[in-house]
Amino acid sequence: MSSESLLKPSPLIPVTRTDIVQSLIDGVDRYNPDNVSILEDYLGQQLQNEEYDLMANLAILKLYQFNPHLVNEHVIINILVKALTAIPNPDFNLCLYLLHESSLADESITKLTELQQCLEQARFREFWEIYGDESCKELASEATGFEDAIRKVILTTITMAYQSISVNLLSSYLNYNPADKEFESFIQSRGLEIKEEVVHIPKNADNDAKPTVIRENIKFEQLTKVVGYSNEL
Amino acid sequence: MYQEGFEEEIDLSSDIDLLTNNVYTEVEEELDDESLQQMQLLLQQQYAQQEIPEVVKNFIIYFHRNILENNVYELHGIYENSFNRLTEKFYAKTPWPEADFIAPLVNEDQVFLTLYRELYYRHIYSKLTQTLTIEHRFHSYENYCDLFNYILNSGGPVSLELPNQWLWDIIDEFIYQFQSFCNYRNRLKNKTKEEIALLRENVQVWSCYSVLNVLYSLITKSRITEQLLVSKHGGDMIEAAGEYGSRPLYKMLGYFSIIGLLRVHCLLGDYTLALKMMDNIELNKKALFARVTACHVTTYYYVGFAYMMMRRYADAIKAFSHILVFIARTKMYHTRSYQFDQINKKGDQMYALLTICIALCPTRLDENIHTHLKEKYGEHLIKMQRGEEGLQTFEDLFLYACPKFISPIGPNFEDPNALVQSIEPHLHHAKIFLAEVRHQILIPTLRSYLKLYTTMGIDKLAAFLDIDSDELRIQLLIVKQKSRQQKWIKGTLLEGEYVTTSDLDFCLKQDMIHIAESKVGRRYGDWFLRNINKFQDIIAGMDFHN
Numbered sequence: 062m063s064s065e066s067l068l069k070p071s072p073l074i075p076v077t078r079t080d081i082v083q084s085l086i087d088g089v090d091r092y093n094p095d096n097v098s099i100l101e102d103y104l105g106q107q108l109q110n111e112e113y114d115l116m117a118n119l120a121i122l123k124l125y126q127f128n129p130h131l132v133n134e135h136v137i138i139n140i141l142v143k144a145l146t147a148i149p150n151p152d153f154n155l156c157l158y159l160l161h162e163s164s165l166a167d168e169s170i171t172k173l174t175e176l177q178q179c180l181e182q183a184r185f186r187e188f189w190e191i192y193g194d195e196s197c198k199e200l201a202s203e204a205t206g207f208e209d210a211i212r213k214v215i216l217t218t219i220t221m222a223y224q225s226i227s228v229n230l231l232s233s234y235l236n237y238n239p240a241d242k243e244f245e246s247f248i249q250s251r252g253l254e255i256k257e258e259v260v261h262i263p264k265n266a267d268n269d270a271k272p273t274v275i276r277e278n279i280k281f282e283q284l285t286k287v288v289g290y291s292n293e294l
Numbered sequence: 295m296y297q298e299g300f301e302e303e304i305d306l307s308s309d310i311d312l313l314t315n316n317v318y319t320e321v322e323e324e325l326d327d328e329s330l331q332q333m334q335l336l337l338q339q340q341y342a343q344q345e346i347p348e349v350v351k352n353f354i355i356y357f358h359r360n361i362l363e364n365n366v367y368e369l370h371g372i373y374e375n376s377f378n379r380l381t382e383k384f385y386a387k388t389p390w391p392e393a394d395f396i397a398p399l400v401n402e403d404q405v406f407l408t409l410y411r412e413l414y415y416r417h418i419y420s421k422l423t424q425t426l427t428i429e430h431r432f433h434s435y436e437n438y439c440d441l442f443n444y445i446l447n448s449g450g451p452v453s454l455e456l457p458n459q460w461l462w463d464i465i466d467e468f469i470y471q472f473q474s475f476c477n478y479r480n481r482l483k484n485k486t487k488e489e490i491a492l493l494r495e496n497v498q499v500w501s502c503y504s505v506l507n508v509l510y511s512l513i514t515k516s517r518i519t520e521q522l523l524v525s526k527h528g529g530d531m532i533e534a535a536g537e538y539g540s541r542p543l544y545k546m547l548g549y550f551s552i553i554g555l556l557r558v559h560c561l562l563g564d565y566t567l568a569l570k571m572m573d574n575i576e577l578n579k580k581a582l583f584a585r586v587t588a589c590h591v592t593t594y595y596y597v598g599f600a601y602m603m604m605r606r607y608a609d610a611i612k613a614f615s616h617i618l619v620f621i622a623r624t625k626m627y628h629t630r631s632y633q634f635d636q637i638n639k640k641g642d643q644m645y646a647l648l649t650i651c652i653a654l655c656p657t658r659l660d661e662n663i664h665t666h667l668k669e670k671y672g673e674h675l676i677k678m679q680r681g682e683e684g685l686q687t688f689e690d691l692f693l694y695a696c697p698k699f700i701s702p703i704g705p706n707f708e709d710p711n712a713l714v715q716s717i718e719p720h721l722h723h724a725k726i727f728l729a730e731v732r733h734q735i736l737i738p739t740l741r742s743y744l745k746l747y748t749t750m751g752i753d754k755l756a757a758f759l760d761i762d763s764d765e766l767r768i769q770l771l772i773v774k775q776k777s778r779q780q781k782w783i784k785g786t787l788l789e790g791e792y793v794t795t796s797d798l799d800f801c802l803k804q805d806m807i808h809i810a811e812s813k814v815g816r817r818y819g820d821w822f823l824r825n826i827n828k829f830q831d832i833i834a835g836m837d838f839h840n
Contacts, residue, residue, distance in 0.1 A: 065791070066792035066793065066794070068780075069792065070792065073788055073789065089510050092503065116566065119564065119566055123567070126702055126703075127502055129703055149775050150780075154605075154726055154730060155604065157726050158564070158565065158722075159562075159563055159564060161703070162701065162719065162721075162722040165726075178733075181733050181775075182733050182768065183772055183775070184768060218771055219771075221774050222770060222771055222774040222801065223803070223804075224801050224802065225803050225804050230767075259804065268802075270799040270801045270808055270810035271810050272812060272813070273813075274812065274815045275813070276815045277815065277818070283819065286823075
């Protein structure tokens with residue numbers, strides 16, 4: 062069993078980031094409106110190749126924040142769609158904070174926010190219900206592998222809490238028919254086993270609750286003064 | 295000694311006598327317009343100068359001399375004490391004399407006059423808010439432009455030296471006035487046609503780009519990033535600093551601009567970028583920001599706030615606790631400081647933010663902080679843990695303690711709606727944050743039940759809570775997710791890994807909940823260290839008497 066949580070923050074420097082994008086993120090060039098297309102193209106690449114770069118996408122929103130004439134609703138939606146796949150990281154909210162106040166009333170953004178709320182609140186069946194609507198599916202249509210990415214988000218939440226869970230329950234969370242072959246292959250691809258209508262999840266750092274006693278950890282720095290006294294003897 | 299001179303009570307009656315002599319009668323009527331204007335200015339100057347108390351005149355002359363001599367030590371006293379004392383005495387309800395009127399006293403020294411105006415406008419902003427006009431805002435902006443132009447574009451480093459405190463205040467005030475202007479511009483409702491026209495014609499005044507440009511330019515010019523890297527990893531500091539950065543004025547302005555950007559980005563809602571600004575600054579007592587108390591407090595307030603908005607409550611709690619302990623310990627030193635009220639207010643706000651964080655992520659606090667928090671916000675904390683009804687308390691505390699957010703783009707002047715509807719960026723941020731809080735509003739109730747058992751069936755607990763078992767499963771998943779948080783371990787402030795931040799954990803085996811609570815063992819270290827120190831003091835004392 063590994064001691065590390067299953068949750069991982071969105072990487073600060075994803076491997077897919079090019080030097081050009083890196084220099085945009087680090088320097089004052091990030092404020093130059095001419096550079097927005099470089100970042101938008103990079104977002105296109107993320108959508109196509111199932112990659113994700115939060116910092117670069119926030120840089121787009123920053124440019125939009127300062128230059129309303131650049132704003133492209135379509136790009137904002139794609140950024141938010143990608144942020145949904147990063148839950149439970151706070152990325153989606155970090156994007157919302159950068160949007161103009163009036164954007165929160167936008168129909169598509171409201172829809173995506175509903176989806177976000179469902180995922181954050183573990184209301185997975187509700188998520189799929191809302192998502193099932195064609196207009197909603199359309200919003201995420203450019204993000205390759207979106208549905209599977211969401212399933213991974215959901216499954217991570219489940220594997221953090223459960224050691225075993227009934228097939229019926231899990232398949233409903235993942236929006237599969239329990240008899241479906243796809244369900245079985247998805248479960249197996251994530252290293253889980255199905256035995257007698259129950260999915261067994263190996264122990265990990267998050268689903269293995271053990272009572273512990275937290276002992277204090279005295280650091281050497283705390284002792285420097287005391288050690289110093291020995292010099293005076 | 296001059297210092298004593300201007301503190302003496304002076305007799306104003308002689309000045310008043312002078313004023314009653316009517317000088318205007320001597321002006322001849324045939325004068326053409328231009329010379330008339332000049333004459334008027336001269337007369338105004340004379341008139342105004344006569345009104346300036348003698349001590350203030352002496353003060354200005356003395357102040358000017360020390361600026362010329364770069365006497366940082368004396369300037370420190372002038373800036374922190376004398377100026378504020380004179381303000382209390384003579385300018386509690388009126389502005390300081392206009393720079394034009396004191397110009398003859400300082401040989402029209404433009405650099406001094408720019409610095410003087412910095413104080414002049416700052417005084418109006420802080421003490422005479424009611425009389426603040428759009429012209430003041432514009433002129434103060436121009437004055438900052440003059441000051442930064444002089445510092446950045448004089449063809450080489452300028453020889454000016456100022457106390458750190460003042461340098462920090464320049465950056466701090468520059469951002470404050472920017473923020474104040476943005477909020478002013480967002481409320482067109484009660485403005486006159488003239489004011490709206492002025493705003494419309496001068497969109498570049500206090501624009502985001504111009505403010506960021508100043509801060510980034512100071513950082514670049516001072517090569518502060520390079521300097522910080524050298525102080526961290528070693529290397530040639532003189533080479534890293536360059537001809538500008540090796541002067542304290544540039545170095546400190548560059549450094550304070552980093553903290554300034556931390557703040558500006560928070561005000562704009564860009565929390566990741568805010569913390570990214572701090573990439574090369576380590577949060578410890580040796581850091582430069584600790585040299586100026588106000589800067590120290592600001593740094594932690596915004597770092598803590600950014601963490602909170604990124605859901606990193608444990609990191610936010612650490613930042614707030616650290617600085618609140620510092621404020622409590624140094625209270626006796628800054629009671630007399632002119633910034634005492636401001637620091638206290640920030641401290642209060644941070645207690646409110648700390649309460650929010652504690653409600654979302656129960657954590658053991660430093661004992662003093664805990665006592666103080668209970669005194670101030672104990673009742674709030676209880677309410678916040680009572681489910682739905684607690685939401686209002688979260689909102690109240692958030693709105694009280696959040697920074698004054700900026701909406702970077704002014705109103706759309708073409709849109710008639712903009713004239714009646716003001717832009718309220720803080721409501722935008724509160725709304726998003728509170729949606730986040732709403733998810734976890736039932737956690738405290740659930741936790742209190744879980745704490746009582748080691749194993750329990752889902753159905754049974756659902757019955758206790760009076761919810762259906764599907765809903766309970768959902769709530770349990772939320773408890774689980776929220777008990778993991780990204781937390782700083784090493785590296786830059788943005789780095790961190792997910793760790794458990796809750797003392798209560800559980801796992802589900804189909805329909806059974808298995809609960810485990812971790813307990814904190816007794817802490818001996820602090821007690822022993824304290825007593826070893828005490829003992830050592832006693833021994834040292836005994837030696838002394840022998």
